[in-house]
Amino acid sequence: MQEIYVGIYVGTHSVKVAIVEERLGGEIIVRGVGEAKSDGVVRGNIVDIDKAEKALSSALSDAEKMADIQAREAFLAVGGDGIRTLSSRGITAVPKDKDSIDSTCVSEVLQAARAVVIPSEAVIIDSVVREFVVDGQGGINDPVGMAGARLEADVGLLIAPRNAFNNLERTAERAGLVPNGQAAAIRGCGLAVLTPDEAEIGIGVMDIGCGTTEVGVFRRGNLIWASSIGYAGDSVTKDMTVGLSVPYEIAESLKLEFGCALQNSVDMSEMVNIPGVSGRKAQSVERRFLAQIIEPRLEEIMIMCKDLLFEADLLNKLTAGVVITGGSSLTEDIVPLAEKVFNLPVRTGVPSLPGEVPSLACTPQFASAIGAVLAASERCHRADILESNDSLWSKIRKWFVKKI
Numbered sequence: 348m349q350e351i352y353v354g355i356y357v358g359t360h361s362v363k364v365a366i367v368e369e370r371l372g373g374e375i376i377v378r379g380v381g382e383a384k385s386d387g388v389v390r391g392n393i394v395d396i397d398k399a400e401k402a403l404s405s406a407l408s409d410a411e412k413m414a415d416i417q418a419r420e421a422f423l424a425v426g427g428d429g430i431r432t433l434s435s436r437g438i439t440a441v442p443k444d445k446d447s448i449d450s451t452c453v454s455e456v457l458q459a460a461r462a463v464v465i466p467s468e469a470v471i472i473d474s475v476v477r478e479f480v481v482d483g484q485g486g487i488n489d490p491v492g493m494a495g496a497r498l499e500a501d502v503g504l505l506i507a508p509r510n511a512f513n514n515l516e517r518t519a520e521r522a523g524l525v526p527n528g529q530a531a532a533i534r535g536c537g538l539a540v541l542t543p544d545e546a547e548i549g550i551g552v553m554d555i556g557c558g559t560t561e562v563g564v565f566r567r568g569n570l571i572w573a574s575s576i577g578y579a580g581d582s583v584t585k586d587m588t589v590g591l592s593v594p595y596e597i598a599e600s601l602k603l604e605f606g607c608a609l610q611n612s613v614d615m616s617e618m619v620n621i622p623g624v625s626g627r628k629a630q631s632v633e634r635r636f637l638a639q640i641i642e643p644r645l646e647e648i649m650i651m652c653k654d655l656l657f658e659a660d661l662l663n664k665l666t667a668g669v670v671i672t673g674g675s676s677l678t679e680d681i682v683p684l685a686e687k688v689f690n691l692p693v694r695t696g697v698p699s700l701p702g703e704v705p706s707l708a709c710t711p712q713f714a715s716a717i718g719a720v721l722a723a724s725e726r727c728h729r730a731d732i733l734e735s736n737d738s739l740w741s742k743i744r745k746w747f748v749k750k751i
């Protein structure tokens with residue numbers, strides 16, 4: 348039987364909606380996508396529900412028309428600069444009358460791990476299992492079927508500000524959608540842009556958007572940690588308004604057309620025309636000057652992410668390097684800049700999907716929305732995954748492996 352999943356993501360720059368169909372056998376077909384300019388969103392958090400609802404309704408209506416489907420429920424990708432990971436450990440005794448650990452034991456230990464005190468202004472939006480430990484033996488992905496007396500789970504609880512999350516749910520409801528689950532947006536980004544091997548051996552994903560940069564680490568086929576900072580493409584554009592003395596819109600369009608993340612790779616002879624505004628004369632500046640504004644800000648954002656990874660003791664676990672996604676990953680030469688900062692292999696990532704896919708869905712900006720539907724599918728198959736001993740990627744992305 349086919350399943351329809353609707354994913355929504357409210358970003359600082361734009362609201363994105365994806366509608367997909369999952370066919371029998373796991374193949375995922377994108378049926379519709381929609382995007383609308385955000386208003387009332389600051390650093391990924393909704394501050395004006397009326398405006399956010401209007402943008403969501405517009406993006407939803409475009410996606411519904413393309414898909415020829417009326418959406419009733421939606422899975423929420425939760426982003427914003429308040430995403431953090433709290434570590435927790437659950438412990439349970441395996442009943443003596445059981446020969447081996449079963450899914451009930453797993454549910455119990457995960458429930459125990461979630462029963463921790465979190466800050467009152469925060470809410471758990473997602474959780475990640477780093478490893479199970481059976482009778483002191485760690486590094487276990489799936490303990491079901493193993494013999495043992497004591498089961499432990501090392502879990503990361505992903506938290507977001509309670510108000511921000513409530514506002515996201517309310518916005519969806521006011522747009523006529525019933526929220527049917529949620530996941531950290533960076534989890535979806537990983538599902539959308541990583542290869543199974545990368546997710547298995549260890550990799551960082553950095554989603555550099557407009558108002559926030561979210562960072563996550565994937566290992567053994569799963570998200571194990573996530574965090575965020577409140578700086579991204581918007582900070583770059585604001586720096587350009589100051590450096591060039593131009594309004595935001597002009598700085599933004601100059602960034603998109605002529606921006607570069609590495610000043611030394613821009614030829615000294617390249618010039619850019621800056622339109623005159625408010626009675627000022629038009630001027631011509633070296634394109635390298637634009638890069639001299641862009642590079643330090645992007646470098647600072649990357650260093651902040653690197654520091655977060657270092658503090659979480661994960662920097663040395665990124666065996667496959669780093670993948671950058673989100674709209675700001677389109678900046679020319681962002682890869683060599685990131686390689687310099689992280690001293691690791693870096694690539695940019697866009698959602699990789701089978702068949703004929705609307706071009707909008709294959710952009711880095713859409714990784715979170717496409718990721719939301721993949722995370723919805725993952726959630727739906729979670730029980731099968733636990734029982735089948737397959738890794739997440741092999742179950743959800745069978746078609747993806749074939750394609751690669």
Ligand SMILES: Nc1ncnc2c1ncn2[C@@H]1O[C@H](COP(=O)(O)OP(=O)(O)OP(=O)(O)O)[C@@H](O)[C@H]1O
Nearest residue numbers: 358359360361391556557558559580674675677712
């Ligand atoms: N070609 C480009 N070069 C540089 N920056 C770009 C380019 N295209 C888009 N961007 C930047 O990408 C950002 C928008 O990306 P995205 O849609 O991923 O953000 P968002 O998800 O809405 O916001 P956030 O994740 O911060 O809440 C904007 O700041 C925009 O300037």
Ligand SMILES: [Mg+2]
Nearest residue numbers: 358556673715
């Ligand atoms: Mg984003």
